[in-house]
Amino acid sequence: MQLTKNQLEQFHSEGYLLLPDLFDDTEVQVLREAADTVYALDRQEVFRESDGITPRTAFAAHHYNEAFRRLGRHPRLIRPVEQILEGCVYMHQYKVNAKAPFTGDVWQWHQDYGTWARDDHMPEARAMNIALYVDEAVEFNGPLWIIPGSHKQGVMEAGHDLQTTSYPLWTLDKKTITELIDEGGIVAAHGKAGSVLMFYSTLVHCSPPNLSPWPRTVVYLSLCHVDNHIRRFKRPEWVAHRDFTPIETMPDDCLRELALECEKTAA
Ligand code: SIN
Ligand code: MN
DSSP states (O other): OOHHHHHHHHHHHHSSSETTOOSSSHHHHHHHHHHHHHTHHHTTTTTETSSSSSEEEEEEEGGHHHHHHTTTTTTHHOOOHHHHSSSOOOEEEEEEOOOTTTTTTOOEEEEEHHHHOOOOOOSSSSSEEEEESSOOOOOOSSEEOOOTGGGGGOOOEEEOOOSSSSOEEEOOHHHHHHHHHHHHOOOEEEEEETTTTEEEETOOOOOOOOOOOOOOOEEEEEEEEEEGGGGGSSSSSOOOOOOOOOOOOOOTHHHHHHHHHHHHOOO
């Protein structure tokens, strides 16, 4: 799969690109079941909200779940990023973010590369996210908010927020965010389940709490050019990976194959 000239132009000027309906219902269903399975595990990689119970995010799920392993090598996610970053990529981080009904908490305003540079000493912003919506993201269930064009600012000053949620993050202050929004506005990245959002690692984004009865699970692959691998190993391996091997993609139907295998086993 290759992005068109128009798609590339939108990505570079706005800092993000939404690809609707890239995965079908069968593929999404496999991943939804996989998310329930990993959230039920008692593992250090599964962060809970401040209540200590509700799942917030499952790190490195591609290491302990077959569906997520396949998604982490899926050509529909890997190829467009290889195209943009111009070369082979490795998995810097893998998250299955829950944003659970009624309880899913905020992710404060931040740039991902701000954390990767400060904590992991990633040399350049030659890395990015590609996110798959496992549930529909609507107005009410805590969709990602992004500031179009904010990726052009480079890495901005940030403070280390260790308090607001159960997950530490380098966050931007209110004055900076106000100025950026005066210029670029805010877009809520709504999309149906199966849609894919790709965005620059310097794009400023956040997400509000989910007070609705609907879940909002999103899988984030943070992919980095192999030459740009991290130089510092301060965070646990399952948060910031240390295997810089280029990702080899699987066949395009690998998730549908898994769904078939599961059906056969169940019959
Ligand atoms: C993130 O920005 O890393 C996560 C935001 C979200 O899933 O809402
Ligand atoms: Mn982020």
